[in-house]
Amino acid sequence: MTEEIVVIPGDGIGQEVVPAAVDVLQATGVDFEFVEAPAGDHVAAEGGDPLPEETRGLAASADATLFGAAGESAADVILPLRDAVDSFVNVRPARTYPGVDALKPDMDVVFLRENTEGVYAGHESRLTDDVTTLTRVVSKSASARLAEYACEFAPEGFTVAHKANVMRESDGLFRDTVQAVAEERGVETETALMDALAMHLCLRPEEYEVVVCPNLAGDVLSDLAAGLVGGLGLLPSANIGEERALFEPVHGTAPDIAGQGVANPCATVLSAAMLLDYLDYDEEAQTVRDAVEGVLAHGPRTPDLGGDAGTEDVTGAIVERL
């Protein structure tokens, strides 16, 4: 069976790392067909919508989409794309690798970020010349759907991040719903205030394995974790919906190095491994992860990791190890 994958490189290094990940996917032997679609600043610059309706439509009907990055238009591209695949959770693993410098060498945490509401629901008003409001939305149904995913993902238990001492009703509903679903499923949970968690992740990351977060908390805590494992160059992510999914590196367009052929493709290749997992090519996914790990340990490495190899060298080395 041919697997049709929509591919949206976007802007900046997206144009370099997405083709790299496509090369790796092709080398796995799975029968893929790739449909490329445009999005991002370069489309807007030509007078188009940064997320053209056709691109949105392709993502909304494909089983799986691989996205790179978008520049200034990032929010206008990635948020509607996450919505197009009806993704309710953003899975963000943050781990260290042998051979890669990290502030916290023992970190291996997966953030399960609520992907539909919180401040991202984004109803804002300018009430007066002085005052603006934003209506943050938290629902029992979205919290429960996330919790069910979390119980499948982490049957051995997880941490629930929240700020219910201040956002009593809304984050209280989030925390209580997630814990109630977990209790029904016999899955253990502990809770953590998001501010305290930011500190504890710095001090004792080895105490955390899976952290279930409201949307913005997941955004911030996963970027913090990226800092602790040595930067965004290695962090993949998956936006999972009931029927489709979208995979993207956590990093952005890196305008300072774009076009030079030195971008680190690992985050996107690891996102492609999550795509393989999602489509049930578990063995191929593991092979890709092992290959990336081998290259990180033994080189070649791109400049962000202290090496002087280019994107193509690293990609070639990953493919060779498959």
Place this chain on the structure above:
Amino acid sequence: MTEEIVVIPGDGIGQEVVPAAVDVLQATGVDFEFVEAPAGDHVAAEGGDPLPEETRGLAASADATLFGAAGESAADVILPLRDAVDSFVNVRPARTYPGVDALKPDMDVVFLRENTEGVYAGHESRLTDDVTTLTRVVSKSASARLAEYACEFAPEGFTVAHKANVMRESDGLFRDTVQAVAEERGVETETALMDALAMHLCLRPEEYEVVVCPNLAGDVLSDLAAGLVGGLGLLPSANIGEERALFEPVHGTAPDIAGQGVANPCATVLSAAMLLDYLDYDEEAQTVRDAVEGVLAHGPRTPDLGGDAGTEDVTGAIVERL
């Protein structure tokens, strides 16, 4: 002139570290009169309001208040107290000290946290059985007042944290207002997305000196900074209003060690130094800071810093160095 200070030890180690800071203040030679007032879980346990009206009233009329910590009732105590002194900014310095282990030995960042609005304005509704909302408030006036303080505090420039790519109207107003005030005053600013900043603080904290933040962003980023400098045991803070102010360590009640006489008093003593600064005893403030720095470098140290001294030993050593 006698300076009247309201003192609210609160719960847990608050009962140990506040008296320690009072000892240090008394040893500075300034003519203080201390008025102690109750608040916290232990008051609620006796059937009272965790923040008795009389305590609130004392803080609302004193020039300066020193607070310790509160337990379960923290939000019901500290948020109304911040409000009682009409504090518009929470000043949170996070720095490393010679002799104290830190993930990031070069960190020396002050967070200026908006202290009146954001999600803390806290209008929540349960719309249906499924849906809750929280109305986040951001005003031009509060943003401008914070910006004016920031310009006085950091005439050499500062960073403005925000998430205006998602909270366009509200954090957009915050960012734009702070930058406009700074521009009028000839103060340079740069902006940073709060998620990216969480990562950059881990990777290159030496690039930041003063960070101006919306309320919740300041809460989370300052706790993250605490993690990078080695924990909350050393972080003081000041809630500054137009006419009065409230000083408190960033840490909580530490129930695991409360009552054992081993709590680290440094965060509260450093908060007392901020109180001295606020009342224009600049020289005494510096003397206290130097004394704390001397003790951190040469001991004695409490167990959280790897030592085996008690609160009283450390306090005595600080007083000796004045």
